[in-house]
Every structure is written in C-alpha cells, then in structure tokens.
Amino acid sequence: MTSVRMDDITTQALERLVAVALSDTGQSRRCADFLLAWYNAAENGGFDLTTLWGMDDELASACSVVFLWVASHRAYPDDLGYGEVFQRIWALWRAGSEQAG
Template identity: 45%
Template sequence: MDEETKIALARLVALASEDTSGSRVAANFLLAWWNAAELGGFDPTEMWLLDELAVRDLLQVASFIGRNNVYPDALIGREAILGLIARWRGRVTAD
C-alpha cells in the first residue's frame, strides 16, 4: 500500500471512530469491506454525506481494494475492525 493510500485509510478509520453522519458512512464502507454479507453493504449514495476529502479518501481506498486481495484487518488490525463492529453494529463478532 502506497503512502497516500495509507493516509487515506487512516483518515477513514479515524472518521469512523467519531460520531457524525460521515462517521457512519466511513464505518459502513469499512465494515462492508470486512464482511458485507454479515455487516451490511455499502450504498454509494451515502457518500453525499461526506466532505470532499473523505470522498477522495474513500475512493482512494476503494481503488486499492479493487487491485489487491486484502481485507482491512490485515492493514488496520483485527481489534480496530472489532471495535467498529461493536460501535456501529452493537455487537461483537469473532468472524
């Protein structure tokens, strides 16, 4: 992962840790990447709630996902994903 994409991913994770409508969008994107079938998909129209930088970050990361077979836990850690699940889905999962 190049430095620009690492920074974009870090900003999305930080945003998903906040409590705004944009935070929910970032979390939905990250959780759909982790396991869309179990945690819900991502509606692209949700990006309308993001500011310009967050949209660019999301698209940067989405482009990376399209070119690489890697799940987010390999990049941001399993604990970060489990924390997002607990925060945004109200449950803890081992999957």
C-alpha cells in the first residue's frame, strides 16, 4: 500500500471524470481518453489537448485539477487504489479496438 493520497478536491475531480468515463454520454469517451492516457499512454494513446474543446467547463476543469496533481505527485491510478476501475474504463473504451487490430 502506498502513502500517496489525493486531497478532497482532486479526489472529487477524479471521481467525476471516472463516473462520466464509465457512463454513456457525449463526453464519456473524452473523459476516458484523458484517464487512460494517465493510466498507460503508450498502450492507450496520448491525450490530444484539443479534446478539451469538446468538454463542458466542469469536466475540463476536473482534467486540469487531476493533471496538476499527477504532475506534482508522480503517481499512477493503481498507486491510489483505482486500478480496478481503470481496468473497467479500459475494457469499455479500448478492449474492442485492441481485438480489431
């Protein structure tokens, strides 16, 4: 178990992005793309910053909060106990494209 912890504001931002990524809205893929780039950019593709243009302000702000936290803490989702939920996001948004390739 790691001692890395997110503050409440960052945790709320991350959990908002996770909830949208696991849903079926017009912004779900955008949130998933952002989160999966953090999880493993080499396997899941990078995150095109212009994707933020298609997000509502609340979600773009949540990305910003998480991005700043990641930049200063150098931790992966697994380090924070989010490994399983990120696997679910991966299965929802990437598993089919991997099988097609």
